Amino acid sequence: MAGESATGGVAPSGPATAPGARALPEPCPDGAPGCVDGTIAELRARMATLGRGCAHHSTFALAYLRTTEGFKWGRDAGFFSDDTWVNREGALFAEYYYRAYDDWAAGRRSAVPLAWLAALDAARDRRLTGAGDLMLGMNAHINRDLPYVLASVGLTAPDGSSRKPDHDKVNEILAEVTDPILAELIARFDPYGFDVGISPDTVLGLIITxxxxxxxxxxxxxNARTPFARAVVELDIESTAAATAAGLATLTSYVPPFTGPGPRAAHCAAHHADPPPLAYPFGLPPAY
Known part of the structure; x- marks a missing residue:
């Protein structure tokens, strides 16, 4: 099945090689408060296209949108010590997702990180349960993308203090939005693919790890002081994320003829526009 693009593109199948890590320019270098609003608007638009088409990519897209809305809520509630830094990080983090998805949808496979290829191809082919699509997307974005984002925006403040406390504060926001996200994914997109015998707390613990x-x-x-040293670290990041994707795919694949995507597709066709069943800490958002 051709890959569904948020802009209507198609991602052809074909061989791919691991791309070198490309540093993306910051979309919001001044860290203005409106950065997160722009990110939410873009994620909402992409989610609307994917969700209305019942693309399996919509599972991760919805979770990313709601997490970012939760991030804005946490920022406005005073979670962070440096809002400018977290605004920059959030905008650049989203840019890595956009670039991976858009390169994939346009068929530029050699430009797509291997962990993202695994996630996006599996969703296109409807090979995994909703839990699988979610976890492969999260693996690609956290294990693969996030180290590059953090290194780009800087790990220390001008006074030399560590940014780590603000990084860890995001975990508190994730704890607040995990249950509503899972409830919404089950209600709107896949009531069959999240009953895997693993508690939400365990999933949250894995994400925090x-x-x-x-x-x-x-x-x-x-800390990599030479191009070779940097390349060694990059290779480890890319290969570990790709291996994690392969393991997750094995655990969450459908097993024809016993299980398959048909019931999920029928449910999504009837319910994708339903409102979220649980309120988030920031309120009850619209479906689209």
Whole structure:
């Protein structure tokens, strides 16, 4: 099945090689408060296209949108010590997702990181449960993208203090939005693919572990003093994220003829525009 693009593009299949890590320019270098509003607007537009088409990519897209809305709520509630820095980080983080998806949708496979290829191809082919699509997207974005983002925006403040406390504050926001996100994914997109016998707390713990490792990898990138040293760290980041994607895919693949995407597709066709069943800390957002 052709890949659904948020802009209507098609991602052809074909061989791919691991691209070198490309540093993306910051879309919001001044860290203005409106940065997150722009990110939410873009994520909402992409989610609307994917969700209305019941693309399997919509699972991660919805989770990313709601997490970013939660990030804005946390920022406005005073979670962070340096809003400018977290605004910059959030905008650049989203840019890595846009670039991976758009390169994939346009068929530029050699430009797409391997972890993202695994996630996006699996969603296109409807090979995984909703839990699988979600976790492969999160793996690509956290284990692969986040170290580069953190290293780019800087790990220390001008006074030499660490940015780590603000990085860790995001975990508190994730704890607040995990249950509503899962409830919304189940109600609107896939009531069959999230009953995997693993508690939401366990999933949250895994994500927090990934975020801790992303910080450590960002430190390694920052401390790499030669191109060779940097390349070694990048290879480790890329290969580990790709291997994690492969393991997650094995665990969450459909098993024809016993299981498949048909019931999920029928449910989504009937319910994708339903309102979220649980309120988020920032309120009850519209479906689209």
């Amino acid at each position: 990934w975020r801790e490792q992303a910080w450590r990898n960002a430190v390694r990138l920052t």
